[in-house]
Amino acid sequence: MRGHSIQTAEPAGLVVREEGRKTVLEAHGDWLVETIGPQDAPLKRIARSADAENVILDLSHLGRIDTAGAYILGRILRPCHDPDADFHFAGDHPVARRLIHEVRVRSTISEQPKAPVSGFMSAMARIGAGLEAAYLEAVATFAFFGRTVTTAISTAAQPWRFRLTPTVWAMEEVGVNALPIVAVLSFFIGAVVAFMGANLLGQLGFNVFTVELVGIAVLREFGVLITAIMLAGRSDSAFTASIGAMKMQQEVDAMRVLGLDPYEALVLPRVVACVLMAPLLTFGAMISGIFGGMLVAWSAQDISPALFITRFHSELPWSHFWVGMSKAPVFGLVVAVIGCRQGMEVKGDVNSLGRRVTASVVQSIFAVIVLEALFAMMYLELGI
Known part of the structure; x- marks a missing residue:
């Protein structure tokens, strides 16, 4: 050799x-x-x-x-x-x-990092940079929402292009699998509200008004709010992680090469699933929260379930129920759009995926709280 x-x-x-x-x-x-x-x-x-x-x-x-x-x-x-x-x-x-x-x-020379500057102007510069970043994020989110709306309109004009199988799968993930945790949380929220009524109203001798307190709080605010926060923390992060993983593995680019629209295949089914399942989850949260409040009223204030249900039906108008239900599709839409948009912004590294998942949850919860405040002011002005 x-x-x-x-x-x-x-x-x-x-x-x-x-x-x-x-x-x-x-x-x-x-x-x-x-x-x-x-x-x-x-x-x-x-x-x-x-x-x-x-x-x-x-x-x-x-x-x-x-x-x-x-x-x-x-x-x-x-x-x-x-x-x-x-x-x-x-x-x-x-x-x-x-x-x-x-x-x-073919090589670049990085500039020497500047020494951090402290003082009032440095703080103002950081605040300004944060405000600019928040503004750009809001603009990008609205642009993504517009692209999603145009995709939905084009799909509605051609119904055979709508992807039913991924939509049903997303409905199961968003709705059926999330129902137990949403119900448990709402149950304890209703119980806490009833305990507050027992302590505050009991001092005035108005124990029976605990029924109205639990009903109004759960139907108008807490039922839909707990549902939206759980969607933001559970489903929104899952949307960002799943789409982001596909971006990292260049599956989204492969879809574009094959002539498939990622918004039609990935974004629209998740948005539709959230919009459809948010009212159903909210309804389940309302029932669970009222049940928790009824048990506490029964055990702490001797308000029997029969009296609780009778007073609930006689004293609470249906408007409280519809106010809560009207918020649910909007919250579901906002949560889904933010989660999918952050997933589509993931780059090719794991750090980008982690940052986008965190940003998805934070932005969704922030948007839900802001919309909740806007809804409350709007219904207050309308007298509903």
Whole structure:
């Protein structure tokens, strides 16, 4: 069997000489990644003291060179007006000059990080940057919502394009699987409201008004609010994570190559599922919250379930129920749009996925609270 000899790398050498105003750097040996270490510091010292416009690289004694060697050898010429000018090079080498050029144009030099500046102006600058980022996020979210609406309209004009199977799957994930936790939380919320009524109204001798307190609080506010927050924390993060994982694995790009619209295949089924299942989850939360309040009223205030239900039907108008139910589709729409939009913004790394999942949950809960306040003011002005 014939053996193959391995060429031993010669150590990289550097000879510096002055020729008038010119500084000549004469490279010797092989400038490879395993040999250039000792030459890095001398080249940095020369770069600080010499004028880059007057530097000449002598390549006549240069042996082998790779991209690492080309980088540190050509680094001194980067500040020049024309680093590829002929007067910057002497001698002849088959690849060195071309490799130095390619390494320079295909690499970027990061700026030195600025020292953090403290004080009033720095705080104002950070606040301004945060407000600008929030504004850009809001604009991007509204743009995504508009794209989703146009996709829904085009799909409604061509119903056979609607994807029923992923929509039913998303309805199961959003609605059926989330119902137990939503019901449990609403049960305890109703119980807490009833305990508050027992403590506050009991001091005035108005124990029976606990029924109205529980009914109004659960029907108008807490039922739909707990549902929306659970959708934001549970389903919204799942939407962002699933779509973001597809973005990381370039599955969304593959869908576009195949002629499929990601908004039609990924976003619209999830949005429809949230809009349809949010009222059903809200209804379940209302029933559970009222049941929790009824049990506490029975145990703490001796208000029997029969009296609780009778007074509930006689004293509470249906408007409280419809006020709560009217908010549910809007909250479901907002939560789904924010979750899908953050998923579509995921880049190719895991850190981006983590940041987008966090932003999805935070933005959804913030939007739900803001919309809840707007709904409360609107219904108060309307007298409903």
